[in-house]
Structure formats: C-alpha cells, structure tokens
Amino acid sequence: MTDLEQYLHSYFTFDQDDLVKVSALFKKKTLNKGDYFLKAGKKCNQLCFIQSGLLRIYADVDGKEVTQWISTKGYFVADLSSLLFQTPSLWNMQALTNLDIFVIERAEYNRLGEIIPKWPETEKLFLAHCFKMMEDRIFSFISMTAEERYHFFFEKNREIFNQVPLQYLASMLGMTPETISRIRRKQLI
Template sequence: MDRIGKHIASLFKLSEEQVSVFLSAFSREELKKNDVFMEEGKICNKVGLIESGLMKCVFHKHGDEIIFEFAFENNFISDYYSFVTDTPSAKEIKCIEDTTVYVITKEKLKKLGRSHPFIEGISRQMNEKLFLRMHDRLKSFLLDSASERYMKLMSERSDLVQRIPQYLIASYLNVKPETISRIRKKNTL
C-alpha cells in the first residue's frame, strides 16, 4: 500500500481492501505552482486529497487575498460549503507549490457510497474532522492573541515557515506581516 493508502487506512480505520475501493474512484492530477484547483464563482463538485505539495484557500476582498486555510500533504481540500450547498464558491483554491492531488467528483463519491456503505462512515468522519478544525480555528481567533495563534501554527506545522511566505501566514492569522516579524523576533530572544 502506498503512502496515501496507509494514511487513509490509519485515518479512517479501514482495511487494505476498503482503501483500495475508496481510492479507485480518485484520479491523480499534477498541478503546478499557481494553478487553480477551484475557481471562485464556480460550484465546487470535487474533493482533493493532497499527496505532495501545498495549496491555499483564499477569499478576495478589495483586491486583497484573505487566507482562509492552507492544505498540505495528507489533507483533504475542497470548498465544502459550495460542495454541500451546490452554490457558487466564494473562495479560490490555488497551489502555492507544485502539487500532486487525488481528486474525486461529488457524483463519483455518491455512486461509491451507494455501492459501499463504509463510504458513508468516511464521509461522516470527514465532516466531523472539518467541523472540529473550523471550531478550533474560530475559538483561537476569539480567545488567543496573535502570538498564541502563531505559536500554535508553528507547533502543529513548523515546516510551514519555510514553505509559506510571511505575508500569507500573516493573512491566515489575520495580522499584519510586521506583527509576524515582531513575534518571531520576540520568540528567538
């Protein structure tokens, strides 16, 4: 079983056969840096699973990008709101690095779920994980200082500092780039 298969097996407690069934409906795509995975204004009808690389989900406001989230290896990526509601996406999903992603359409996922009941369990678990991640992010915005949010990000994914420009990290944390510089300086003393 490859790395993605092992990750899926571990994440959802699946057998090798179940992983094979699940991943059989995905197609592998090679995207380049700056390629758009999901366009703003289009209905999102797909979910990606990143094998390698890095993507950003952004809202556009007055010509500025506001980072909603980053997605990297072993993360699922989609505009879940658009996916569930069949409404045009308010955000864009774009590659920060060359990215290899496994993609499944909503139609294929539904078809797979009809013929394999364990897929419903995967869907439920994905929904729960997404809800918990968004809850933690919102809670952090409401209760944590900019420094605490930065330190949490670094403790969870310290490699992101090397992979993501400071101004994008600042946007994700909803602070100015200078604030990130001050936080870094303070924490290296």
C-alpha cells in the first residue's frame, strides 16, 4: 500500500479495489519551499493531499497577509468553491517547507463518482467532518478569549504549533504574535 492508499483507507471505508482505483488518479509531486500550489485570482483546478511538509493558506488584505490555515501531513487541500464553481480563488497556497503531495486534476476529481459508486456518499461524510471543524473554529471565536483559543488550537494541532513561525499562527488565531508570546510565557512561570 502506498502512503496515499494508507491514508485513504484510514479516512474512508474503501475496499482494496477502490483504494487502488482512486489513488491511481493522483500524481505524486513535490513543491520547494516558497512555491505556490495556488495563487489568489486563479481558478483552483486541482486538489492535493499532503504527504509531508507544510502548506500555508493566506489572503492579501490591503498589503497585509492574513493566514487562514496551515495544512500538514494528512490534509486534503483545495479551494472548494473555486474548484467546483470555477470562480477565482481568494487564497494563496504556498509551501512553507519542501512539500510532498499527491495531486488530482479537476477533470479526474469530477469523474470519481463514476469510477467509485460510493464516492458521493463518502465525500459527503468527509465534507461533514470538515464542517464540524469549521463550526468548532467559529465557536472558538465567539465564545473564547485569545488565551483560551490559543490552548484550544494547541491541543488539537500540536504538530503545527511547534513548526510554524509565530506570526502565521497568530494570524490564523485572530491575534498578534506578541499576544501569543505573552500567553506562552504565562505557561512557564
């Protein structure tokens, strides 16, 4: 089993046959640190799965970069509405480190339903999990202080927090790097 098959297997209840069919549609690819998987304004024509490395998703807002999320090993990444509706993407997606990914083209992605009968149902359940994550994230913004939110994310995403520059973490948590630095200091004393 390839890494991709391994991951698909852990997410979805596919049999070996389907695993092979699906993973055959993905092509292995590497990005160097600083390379873009997607640029804002362009249409998203691919979906990727991250095998190793970090991918930062951010937008430019009046000259400032707002980091939306940082994806790591095991994430599927695309701008879903751009991929489906072929609208220009709002997001830049840039490799924070050298990156190993598996990429599926839009055309192939759209044929998954024909190739694997249970794909639509599987995809729905996957999207529902993403929904839950976004809902939890919104909840953290409306019900927690900066400090509580920091800990909430830290618990759920330890591997990211130790590898990513503070400025990016701060932005995705809706606070400043200084605030995180002060929260961290509190822990030590």
